[in-house]
Amino acid sequence: MSYEGWILLTGSLVGISCGIVGCFLILRKMAMLADAISHTVLLGIVGAYLISNSLEGIYMLIGAAIVGILTAFFVQLLHSSGVQSDAAIGVVFTSLFAVGVILLSLFAGKVHLDTDHALMGEITFIPWDILEINGINLGPKAVWMLGAVLVFNLIIIFLFYKEIKISSFDPDMAVALGIPVLLIHYLLMGMLSLTTVASFDGVGAILVVAMLIVPGATAYLLTDKLSVMLIISAIVGVLSAFAGYFIATIFNVSISGSMAVAAGVIFAITFVFSPTHGLLSRWLARKRLQNKSA
Amino acid sequence: MSETLVSIWTDANTQWVLIGTLLLGLASGLIGSFALLKKQSLIGDAMAHAALPGICIAFLIHGAKSMSWFIIGAALSGLLATFFIEKIIKLSRIKEDTSIGLVLSVFFGFGIVLLTYINHQNNGNQSGIDDFIFGQAASLVGTDVKLISAVAVLLIIITVILFKELKLLTFDPQFAQGIGLPTSFLNGLLMTLIVGVVVIGLQAVGVILMSAMLITPAIAARYWTERLDHMVIIAGAIGAFSGVFGTLLSTTTKGMPTGPLIIVAATIIFLISMVFAPKRGLLLKAIRQSRLRKQVAREQVLQTLYDFTEQEYKQYKARNGFHEQQMIKKRPISNHMLQKILHSLEKEELVRRTGDALWCLTEKGLIEAYHITLRNRLMEVYLMNEMNYAHFNIRQDQSMDLLQLPEKVLTELQQLLKQYGREPLVLPENINSGKRSYHRYASLGGK
Incomplete structure (x- = not known):
């Protein structure tokens, strides 16, 4: 496949996995937790590097998944000890992220990733980081990692579709039916962290948030x-x-940034023109009602 | 290390930077308290991220780095982001958190696009814009710091002057509107104040962590007090301290960004507050809870023994002692807890061991158990007929004190108790039942 093709494939895989996980976050009113976890994943990656001393994808995935679930756990802990939920999220993610940045600056010389890379991602380098087995070129590593995470997510959603659905829309009923709501919560958080870290190389920590929230919204x-x-x-x-x-490519600017902007533009168009919930259709419906009553 | 410290105190620029971060921390603690109580903490996060495109556009228009232009650009795009967030919530079914995340990420994405565009232009002037992402207080120069300090002082003065109005707006917006305060103007003003703090903090703390400057000192201060004026002062102090601490550490260690250090300092103070604060702190809460649990268990054990004694008395039987398993069966209590309580009661000479795992009340214990039982049964009767006595209003946050009832009602309750056949039958010697003995029990330290 061509260089361009690989980049588009990577971007699409990020779009699909983030889009799917993001839907559940929006329905469960946990969009800001996505923001939080996409920040704290940095600590997971730095921590995984400091412990394992390698930049292999699998260590990064494990580290990020652990820190992601820890983030969700700390937020829950603070919330249950009386801190309001928005402040709980704010305190947890900023402090973990700050620790991540400090560690990164302390070991800046040794770690191949720098803070800019972590933030913005470098999708242009992905096609060159190739997975080779027995000398056969199997395509970029990131594509394999993203593909694996996507398949994993799809399997989980397929297996627990009903449980996730009920616990998202009506948590009280889910509890009454005996669905392990807390387990589902942490399952989703695990999926979120895996998706975030797999997308990390492509679109960077911050812009994962755009891919998680905007398509779902x-x-x-x-x-x-x-x-x-x-x-x-x-x-x-x-x-x-x-x-x-x-x-x-037209303006020669950051690819991941442009993807976020494109998602924003698609949202804006939908916001105005959606046939059911758009501004325009609702305005027309109101007008029609006014004419009718007049 | 000590030499660098000396040079910091004597270096004029560093002194200005320290003053700047001190004022910045103070202002963000003050204003963050209001944002926190209005449950708008994460809006600060959105504003900080959304400021990035504003800074880039200001740079593109002006063509060079200029603090005042940056502040204007950042403030405008921050306010625009707030506007979008509110409109999306109001005009569609999208909830607040999604709306904040959406606007934040799209604005930030646009900022990154502009940032790369500026970097690719390569005219050499752009170095330093990257500092806005993580913050680098050391890169501040004299005039910038003076501008930041001036804006911070202005924000602090506005907050202090309008303290009463903002307080009312935070706690009771309907009432504020009712007495004729311009609430929508004040809301807008509060947003502007938040934007103001965020904007002047960007260079020192950075886009990503600026929201923590608003949240962390305020939430830490919340643990120490229940009064807004105290909270605002404490939050300001915590903010100022973290600002100075982070800056000092960052200037002494090469290549260390300031923002994360400030935030880590603030977070440590928050953790200390969460654990050790009086009243709301976790440690004292846990101690209070275990004390309460012990007291309840103690009363339960005594009452259980009393119930058994009473049953025997009714059946004209006398056994010497009751088995522990019997007590566990009657009241939910763990074996470990039961052992602990029985031992401490034995030390007080309220119970007596009569055999292997067999216990009975002593004369002194009977008196105490009698009063506990009487009180609990009176409470049962009161709760059964609560509607008749509702106007006495003795319920005060979960605890009730029957002693607050007038004597007449108390005798009435005792009559009822007799009717239901729930009157404690085993009377200790030298006790006449009635309010007096209840008083005596209360004076023993029971409630």
């Missing part, structure tokens, strides 16, 4: 069915990746 304005929402969200993710890439 767009889909939320277009449908009332969860299964449809998941599909639309994935499609929007892929669309933003493609549009972002072309914007970036």
